[in-house]
Amino acid sequence: MRESYLTHLECSKCARTYDPDQPHQLCSCGAPLLARYDLAKAAAVLKKDDLLQRVPSLWRYRELLPVRSETNIVSLGEGMTPVVPLKKIGAENGLKQLYLKDEGIIPSGTFKARGAAVGVSRARELGIKVLAMPTNGNAGGAWATYAARAGLKACIVMxxxxxxxxxxxxxxxxxxxxxxxxxxxDAGKIIGRAVSxxxxxxxxxxxxxYRIEGKKTMGLEIAEQFGWSLPDVIIYPTGGGVGIIGIHKAVKELQAMGWIGEKMPRLVAVQASGCAPIVKAxxxxxxxxxxxxxxxxxAFGINVPKxxxxxxxxxxxxxTGGCAVAVDDAEILAAQRRLAAVEGAFVCPEGAATYAAALxxxxxxxxxxxxKVLLLNTGTGLKYPDTVQVSVPVLEPDDDLPEA
Amino acid sequence: MRESYLTHLECSKCARTYDPDQPHQLCSCGAPLLARYDLAKAAAVLKKDDLLQRVPSLWRYRELLPVRSETNIVSLGEGMTPVVPLKKIGAENGLKQLYLKDEGIIPSGTFKARGAAVGVSRARELGIKVLAMPTNGNAGGAWATYAARAGLKACIVMxxxxxxxxxxxxxxxxxxxxxxxxxxxDAGKIIGRAVSxxxxxxxxxxxxxYRIEGKKTMGLEIAEQFGWSLPDVIIYPTGGGVGIIGIHKAVKELQAMGWIGEKMPRLVAVQASGCAPIVKAxxxxxxxxxxxxxxxxxAFGINVPKxxxxxxxxxxxxxTGGCAVAVDDAEILAAQRRLAAVEGAFVCPEGAATYAAALxxxxxxxxxxxxKVLLLNTGTGLKYPDTVQVSVPVLEPDDDLPEA
Incomplete structure (x- = not known):
């Protein structure tokens, strides 16, 4: 019998608390609310080895997720995306332990599926009927997908x-x-007026x-996949920032449970030179x-001005002693080609930005x-065909190939 | 210490055998060669519970795959794709236990990644330098991807x-x-001339x-995911047919190991009315x-005339007491929309064909x-944007939304 150890919501700025079993948006002070859990109880009940018996989806961390009842879970099998060693391209650049966590291998092809799976599940549990959101594309696709599965209405502006x-x-x-x-x-303002x-x-x-609770599972998985010992550095493409906030939250929760040591991975936020407010700050x-x-x-997913x-x-x-770094579009596109040609990893431009930043x-x-350096690829390159130049000869059936 | 129990290659028609540690193409009689294993030894060494400790990729079935040395494995984390219940759309159609195995959740977005991962790994192991192939698109994408990772040259005609x-x-x-x-x-003839x-x-x-050995893992996973008891029916979109042949081979190997019972799932080959040679036969x-x-x-992936x-x-x-069934393009596109809108499963047209066939x-x-009926979705709908009609209103920043 698995249950959620969710206890309350807490304001990320003023620490005011809220009943988690009612729908809430922002705190009255205007800041985001974060889900809090009874981590001591979770640690007493759940053992690392219990996870081995569970299916490889983000729902294996059920106790650290906010959904109360199994019947409310809306899942398409998202999570436990692979961690792929980048030995060749690492060696090229003097990075002996370079890895890629590939969030392209997930329903809807991007990490947005995590936030949508948990967010939509919890919205259904709380009796919500219409979800509205602005999006740079991928979050909208993911939330539309999970809302359909849940039987909720989604209103998306991109x-x-x-x-x-x-x-x-x-x-x-x-x-x-x-x-x-x-x-x-602009999409956000239109949604805001409609919501009111x-x-x-x-x-x-x-x-x-709750979206952030889904994103948090990236951090939980990284810990499990690296044998409950985190990489030294995690490099993350940063637009709205929920991924990096979620990974940070996961690390702190695992530390509170005593599942990992006190050493924090240095978190790096990567932005594009054309939109780098976090880097400037x-x-x-x-x-x-x-x-x-x-x-x-x-890298449209990180085109978030504020x-x-x-x-x-x-x-x-x-x-965490991390940093923020900006990379140019030309560097991003070169990184994308190089990762594909050397490692067979066809990543999205946002994911490619992490490799450019590592260099x-x-x-x-x-x-x-x-x-030990982990790059977070947030989505599949398949969703961004325009970023790849294709120039290909067309043959007739009787033509012959030149020697390779 | 995990090892492959590969013993020999055997002709699928005349039963002539070949040394598996030399590169081979077809049998001298012109028929495909199949990999054979010492299944008794594998069953003696490997236990079902051993699998629980392994990462969720197709390489968990290492003993039943042809690659000898761990160092030759070329992997992007492919395999253990989710099995998703289709409760709502099943209930709509009086199918109480309808499931979808979603091969869109895999590197390169289609089941072709399996054949490419195993085929390229083994090609590297056997010292091959240039791989050439005709493709309807997805196999070419997958083999190009894994060949790049392996450092092999790939020549693709589509x-x-x-x-x-x-x-x-x-x-x-x-x-x-x-x-x-x-x-x-036609692509195949061009490749054939270049190969000679x-x-x-x-x-x-x-x-x-060896491509088929990769595809076989779909059958191994289905058995494991259904608790070592297979569904009654597996419905598969059939072009070149390697997927269905691979699943059949997997079932027989697991039976030989005593891991599953004697009952065979009925295998159903689905083709499009515009290209249905197997159905006619x-x-x-x-x-x-x-x-x-x-x-x-x-459904271009099953546009295979012979x-x-x-x-x-x-x-x-x-x-297996299965059958073959043809569905129209209009039925395929309607099935694709319905699966997405009701279940949030955005499948490729080939995958949608299995639902049309089930109806x-x-x-x-x-x-x-x-x-218990399992639909095999061979790839993500994201790779086929042309199959979805999009007609969407464009707002100005000051515009307001109508009520949903």
Whole structure:
């Protein structure tokens, strides 16, 4: 009999607490709410070896997730994405222990499936009927997918520039679906007005407390997959920042349970030079970021000019001795090609940015050659065909091939 | 210490045997070779519970795979794809126990990754340098990907009509890559001439013995995921047929090991009405199929006018009391939309064909409502954006949403 050890919601800024079994959005102070658990009880009941008997999905960490009843779980088998060694490309760059966690191998093809699986499951459990959200594409695709499975209505608004295939996902799953001539921040304002007017539930990044619980499972899996000893450095592409906040939360929860040691992995936030508010704030040693004007990058998922959780991302970086680094679009696209050609890893531009950042940090001496470094690829390159140039000869059936 | 219990290669028609540690293509009689193992020894050494300690990839079945040395394994974490219950859509159609095994959740987004992972690993082990193959797209993408990781050269020829995104995969991984104005059979002839001329290794469907060993792992996983008791019926989209032949082979190997009972799942081959040579042969109770003229279907992966392994597919159907069934493109596209909208499963057209076939077989009374029925989705819908109609309103930032 597995149960959730969720106890309450707590404001990430003012520490005010809330009843977790009622729907909540932000704290009255305007900051995100975080789910808290009875970790001592969880540690007393759950043993690491118990996990071996469970299916390889994020639901293996059931006790550390917010869903009360098994019957509310909305799952397509998401989680336990592979950790792939990058030996060849690591050796090329003097990084002896370079790894990639590949979140392309998940329903809907991106890590957004995690937040959607847990967020939609909990929304169903709390009796919510309509979920509304702005998106840079992938989150919308994932939430539309899981909402369909749950029988909930989803209303999605995404920028016209978002990756084309995410439109197909929203359309095929039957979501209420709109484009906006603008950025995700414009989409967010449209959703905000509709939420006030119609009483929908706002599933925007960090405006409800459970998406991050799904993302947290990346951190839990990394710990389990590395034998309950974390890598020295985790490099993460950062837009809204929920992934890095979630991994940080996971590490702290596992430490509280006594499942891992006190040493923190240094968390690195990667942004694109065309949209780098977190990097600027970190360089200026500030606690939060400012709206980035004229944001633009090929790595569309991290084209977020101002994140609601910026202060939590920065906290995760400062607390772990991490850093924030910006890479150009040209570096991102070169990294994408190189990872595919050398390692067979066809990653999305956001994921490629982590490799470009690793190169830069190694050059700067911030990364050492013998450290264990994990790159987080947030999605499959298959969803971004436009980033790959294809020029291919067309043969007639009687033509012959040249020698390879 | 895990090892392969591979003993020899055996012709699927004339039973002639070959040394497995030399590169081989077809038998001298022209039929495919199959890998054989010392299953008694494997059963004596390996226990079902040993698997629980292993990572959730197809390499957990190491003893039943042909690769001798761990160092030759080329892996991106493929395998142990989820089995997802389809309760809602099952109930709609009077099928109480309907499941989907989702091969979209795998590197390169299709089941072709399995054959490529095992085939490329073994090719590397046998010292092969250049792999050449015709493809309807997805196999080419997968083999190009794994060849890049292995450091082997891949030469791929695909029809101009193959799904666009598979071109990106071949291009980004740096394969020698060509299109042909024709069908996969035309691509096969071009490859055949180049193989003779340049001495490349021919990795065409069933022309080497190890791709099928990768596909076989679908059957091993199904057995493990259903608690070592197979579903009553497995419905599979059939082009080259390696998937269904592989599952049949897996079931027989597990029976020989005593890991499952004697009852066979009925294997169903699904084809498109526009290209249904196996269905025609089965209707006429023949042992092999004839070349299908003017083949055409939206489910491009099963647009195979004549499969080299047709007689093995038909044998699998006859031996298990299965059947072969054809569905129209319109039924396939409707099934794709319905699976996405009701279950959140965005499958490829080939995968959707299995659901269309299940509806037909239920109507005909061939499927019973209380049987355990498994649909095999061979790939993610994300790779086929053209199959989904998108018509979406574009808002300006000041616009408001209507009520959902």
């Amino acid at each position: 920028p016209t520039d978002a990756p084309m295939i995410t439109r197909n996902e929203c359309a095929v799953t039957g979501a209420e679906f709109y484009l906006v001539n603008g950025l995700i921040s 007017r119609y009483g929908w539930f706002d599933a925007s990044t960090l405006k409800e407390p 970190w360089q200026e040693r500030k606690g939060d970021s400012q709206f980035w004007q004229n944001a633009h990058t090929v 994140a609601l959780g910026d202060f939590l991302v920065l906290k995760a970086i400062y607390e 830069k940090l190694k050059e700067q001496g911030w990364l050492h050659g013998d450290e | 029809p101009t009509d193959a799904p666009m995104i598979t071109r990106n995969e071949c291009a980004v991984t740096g394969a020698e890559f060509y299109l042909v104005n024709g069908l996969i059979s 001329r340049y001495g490349w290794f021919d990795a065409s469907t069933l022309k080497e013995p 089965w209707q006429e109770r023949k042992g092999d199929s004839q070349f299908w003229q003017n083949a055409h279907t939206v 499969a080299l392994g047709d007689f093995l597919v038909l044998k699998a159907i006859y031996e 037909k077989l239920k109507e005909q009374g061939w499927l019973h409502g209380d049987e």
